[in-house]
Amino acid sequence: MGAGRRLLLSLSPERRRCAAVIGLMAASALGEMAVPYYMGRASDWVAREDELAAILPMVLLGLSSAVTELVCDVTFVGILSRTQSRLQRRVFAAVLRQDIAELRTDGAGDVATRVTRDAEDVREALGEALSLLLWYLARGVCLFATMAWLSPRMALLTALALPLLLALPRAVGHFQQALAPQMQKAQAQASEVAVETFQAMATVRSFANEDGAAAHYRQCLQQSHRLEMKDVALYTVSAWTSGFSALALKVGILYYGGRLVAAGTVSTGDLVTFLLYQMQFTDVVEVLLCYYPTLTKAVGSSEKIFEFLDREPQLTPSGTMAPSELQGHLQLEDVWFxxxxxxxxxxxxxxxxxxxxxxxxxxxxxxxxxxxxxxxxxxxxxxxxxxxxxxxxxxxxxxxxxxxxxxxxxxxxxxxxxxxxxxxxxxxxxxxxxxxxxxxxxxxxxxxxxxxxxxxxxxxxxxxxxxxxxxxxxxxxxxxxxxxxxxxxxxxxxxxxxxxxxxxxxxxxxxxxxxxxxxxxxxxxxxxxxxxxxxxxxxxxxxxxxxxxxxxxxxxxxxxxxxxxxxxxxxxxxxxxxxxxxxx
Ligand SMILES: Nc1ncnc2c1ncn2[C@@H]1O[C@H](COP(=O)(O)OP(=O)(O)O)[C@@H](O)[C@H]1O
Ligand SMILES: [Mg+2]
Known part of the structure; x- marks a missing residue:
C-alpha cells in the first residue's frame, strides 16, 4: 500500500471529526460565495429602503462564518495532534521490538529522528497542506457546481482541461516525493554525528580532533544542503508549470466562450459571470496545485516511518512458561551466531x-x-x-x-x-x-x-x-x-x-x-x-x-x-x- 493511502488511513480513527471538518469547510465556502450574491441584492434592498432585509443576511453570514471557522480550526488541530502522537507511540513501540544489532546499525540518532522529527514533519506538512487543500477543495467543488449551472458546456471544457493541468505538476511532485526520504536521511545523519560527537566530547578533546569533528559535521551538512537546493529547484519548476497551465486554461475558455457568444448560444452577461467564477476556480486549482508538492512531501516523510513500522519485529514471541521452582541449569548446545x-x-x-x-x-x-x-x-x-x-x-x-x-x-x-x-x-x-x-x-x-x-x-x-x-x-x-x-x-x-x-x-x-x-x-x-x-x-x-x-x-x-x-x-x-x- 502506498504511503499516501496509509497516511490517510492513519487519520481513520478521526474520520468522524474529519467529515465534520469537511462539512464545516463546505458551509464556510458556500457562505463566502453567497456574499457577492447578497451584495448585489443589498443595493436593491437599500434602494427600496428595506435596511433590515439588506443588513440581516450579511450579519448572519459574517457571524456564522466566524463561528464555523473557529470550530473548524479547533477540530482540525485536535485531529493533527492526536494523529501525530498516535504515530509517535506506534514508532516507539516498534523500536522496542526491534533487533538490538540492527538498531545499532541504524544508529540511535536515526531512530530517534523517526520517533520525533519525522512524525513532526508529517504533522506540519499535513497541517499546512491538508487544511488548505480541504478548504480549497470545498471551494472548488462549490464554484464548479455554480459554473456548471451557468454554462454546462464551458464547465465541461474546464473539466476536460483539468487532468492536463494536474498531470504536469504531478510529475514534478513525484520527484519531490522521492527526494524527501533522502533529505531526511541526510538530516538524521548530521544530527547523529552531532549527538555522537557531544557524547564523546572527552575523546574528541583528548585526541585534539575538534577540527576533524567539525569537518565531519560540515560534510554531512553539505550533503543535506545539496539536497535542499535540489528540492527548491523542483519546487520552483512545479510552481511555474502549474501557473503556466492555469493561464493556458483561462485563455482557452475566453476563446471558446467568445465563439459561443458569436454563435448566440450564450449571452454576453452569462459569459462574464462564468468567467468571473472560472477565474476564482482556476485560482483555487492553482493553490491546490501549489500545495500538492507539500502534501507529497508529507507522504515522502511518512514513507520512512511506515517502512520502520513494517519491519518485522525481531523479538521472538515470548513464551508462557514461568515455573515457581527454577533450578538454574543452563545449557548451550552447538550455538552458532x-x-x-x-x-x-x-x-x-x-x-x-x-x-x-x-x-x-x-x-x-x-x-x-x-x-x-x-x-x-x-x-x-x-x-x-x-x-x-x-x-x-x-x-x-x-x-x-x-x-x-x-x-x-x-x-x-x-x-x-x-x-x-x-x-x-x-x-x-x-x-x-x-x-x-x-x-x-x-x-x-x-x-x-x-x-x-x-x-x-x-x-x-x-x-x-x-x-x-x-x-x-x-x-x-x-x-x-x-x-x-x-x-x-x-x-x-x-x-x-x-x-x-x-x-x-x-x-x-x-x-x-x-x-x-x-x-x-x-x-x-x-x-x-x-x-x-x-x-x-x-x-x-x-x-x-x-x-x-x-x-x-x-x-x-x-x-x-x-x-x-x-x-x-x-x-x-x-x-x-x-x-x-x-x-x-
Ligand atoms: N554489534 C556488532 N556487530 C558486528 N560485529 C560485532 C558486534 N559486536 C561484536 N562484533 C564482533 O564480534 C566479535 C566478538 O566480539 P565480542 O563478543 O564483543 O568479543 P569479546 O567480548 O570476547 O571481546 C568481534 O570480532 C567483534 O568485532
Ligand atoms: Mg566483551
Whole structure:
C-alpha cells in the first residue's frame, strides 16, 4: 500500500471529526460565495429602503462564518495532534521490538529522528497542506457546481482541461516525493554525528580532533544542503508549470466562450459571470496545485516511518512458561551466531553447561566472542543455529519478564539512566523499599560511595550515568542485578573497572553462590579470576578450545597456559593478573 493511502488511513480513527471538518469547510465556502450574491441584492434592498432585509443576511453570514471557522480550526488541530502522537507511540513501540544489532546499525540518532522529527514533519506538512487543500477543495467543488449551472458546456471544457493541468505538476511532485526520504536521511545523519560527537566530547578533546569533528559535521551538512537546493529547484519548476497551465486554461475558455457568444448560444452577461467564477476556480486549482508538492512531501516523510513500522519485529514471541521452582541449569548446545550483515560467524558451535550452585568462568582474549555469548543468553540476539536450554527447556518457551527476573545480566559496559541511584538499582522492578536497595548496594560494596554523595541514594547520575566513575557504574549495575535475587547471574568483565573494595565484595558474593544454589556465569579476560571458578571454558575465535576444572585448564604447560602467554598473562592463578585482557 502506498504511503499516501496509509497516511490517510492513519487519520481513520478521526474520520468522524474529519467529515465534520469537511462539512464545516463546505458551509464556510458556500457562505463566502453567497456574499457577492447578497451584495448585489443589498443595493436593491437599500434602494427600496428595506435596511433590515439588506443588513440581516450579511450579519448572519459574517457571524456564522466566524463561528464555523473557529470550530473548524479547533477540530482540525485536535485531529493533527492526536494523529501525530498516535504515530509517535506506534514508532516507539516498534523500536522496542526491534533487533538490538540492527538498531545499532541504524544508529540511535536515526531512530530517534523517526520517533520525533519525522512524525513532526508529517504533522506540519499535513497541517499546512491538508487544511488548505480541504478548504480549497470545498471551494472548488462549490464554484464548479455554480459554473456548471451557468454554462454546462464551458464547465465541461474546464473539466476536460483539468487532468492536463494536474498531470504536469504531478510529475514534478513525484520527484519531490522521492527526494524527501533522502533529505531526511541526510538530516538524521548530521544530527547523529552531532549527538555522537557531544557524547564523546572527552575523546574528541583528548585526541585534539575538534577540527576533524567539525569537518565531519560540515560534510554531512553539505550533503543535506545539496539536497535542499535540489528540492527548491523542483519546487520552483512545479510552481511555474502549474501557473503556466492555469493561464493556458483561462485563455482557452475566453476563446471558446467568445465563439459561443458569436454563435448566440450564450449571452454576453452569462459569459462574464462564468468567467468571473472560472477565474476564482482556476485560482483555487492553482493553490491546490501549489500545495500538492507539500502534501507529497508529507507522504515522502511518512514513507520512512511506515517502512520502520513494517519491519518485522525481531523479538521472538515470548513464551508462557514461568515455573515457581527454577533450578538454574543452563545449557548451550552447538550455538552458532553471526551479526547481521557479517558473514564470518562470531560463535562457531559453542557448547557449554552451567550447573546450579556453580561458577563457570568463560575465559578468552578480546574479540573472542564472550560478550556475544552473553548477549545470546540475555536473548538480545537469536542464535543462527543451535539451542539454549534452561532446565531442559528452550529459552524462548519462558515468559520474557520471568526470564529477566531469573537471569540477571551485568553487561560489559553497563548503561545507567539519567535518574536517581535508587531508581537505577531498582530499575524494572517497580517499587522497591530503600532497605532492599541498600542491601543490594552493600552486597557489592557500593553503599559507602553512595552515602558519600550529596543526596545519597537520591543523587541523579546524569545522562547515561556519566556523573559516576566507570567502576561506580559497574558496581551499581551489579547491585541492580543482585536485587532481583536471580537464579542465574551473568557478569561480563565485571571487575575491569571496579575498585579493590567493590571487587572483594563482589567476589565474595559470587563465591557465596554455591551456598544459595545460584549459578554464576563469569566472563573474564583474567586468568586469576577464572581460577576461582569451578569450571573454566576457554573461548577463542568463537570456539571453546578447552574446558575443565581450573587447575587443569590453567596448569602450566596446558594449551590455555600457552595461549595466556600469548595474550600477555601467566596461567598461574594469583600471579600475572595484570588485567591486560580486562578490556576485551
Ligand atoms: N554489534 C556488532 N556487530 C558486528 N560485529 C560485532 C558486534 N559486536 C561484536 N562484533 C564482533 O564480534 C566479535 C566478538 O566480539 P565480542 O563478543 O564483543 O568479543 P569479546 O567480548 O570476547 O571481546 C568481534 O570480532 C567483534 O568485532
Ligand atoms: Mg566483551
Amino acid at each position: 553471526s551479526y547481521p550483515g557479517r558473514q564470518e560467524p562470531v560463535l562457531k558451535g559453542v557448547s557449554l553447561e552451567l550447573r546450579p550452585g556453580k561458577v563457570l568462568a568463560v575465559l578468552g582474549p578480546p574479540g573472542g566472542g564472550k560478550s556475544t555469548l552473553v548477549a545470546l543468553v540475555s536473548r538480545l540476539h537469536q542464535p543462527t543455529a543451535g539451542r539454549l536450554l534452561l532446565d531442559g527447556h528452550p529459552l524462548p518457551t519462558y515468559q520474557h519478564s520471568y526470564l529477566c527476573r531469573q537471569v540477571a545480566v551485568v553487561p560489559q559496559e553497563p548503561l545507567l539512566f539519567a535518574r536517581s541511584l535508587h531508581a537505577n538499582i531498582s530499575y524494572g522492578l517497580g517499587c522497591c523499599s530503600r532497605a532492599q536497595v541498600t542491601a543490594a548496594a552493600r552486597q557489592v560494596g557500593a553503599h559507602n560511595f553512595i552515602t558519600r554523595l550529596p543526596q545519597g541514594y537520591d543523587t541523579e547520575v546524569g545522562e547515561l550515568g556519566g556523573q559516576l566513575s566507570g567502576g561506580q557504574r559497574q558496581a551499581v549495575a551489579i547491585a541492580r542485578a543482585l536485587l532481583r535475587d536471580p537464579r542465574i547471574l551473568i557478569l561480563d568483565e565485571h571487575s575491569s573497572a571496579l575498585d579493590t573494595e567493590c571487587q572483594q565484595q563482589v567476589e565474595q558474593e559470587i563465591l557465596a553462590a554455591r551456598g544459595s544454589g545460584r549459578a554464576v556465569l563469569m566472563v573474564t579476560g583474567r586468568a586469576a579470576l577464572a581460577a576461582q571458578a569451578q569450571w573454566v571454558a576457554v573461548l577463542e575465535g568463537g570456539e571453546v578450545c578447552q574446558q575443565g576444572p581450573p587447575h587443569e585448564v590453567l596448569r602450566p604447560g596446558s594449551h590455555t597456559w600457552h595461549l595466556l602467554q600469548d595474550w600477555g598473562q601467566q596461567g598461574a592463578p594469583g600471579e600475572g593478573d595484570r588485567g591486560s585482557g580486562g578490556e576485551g
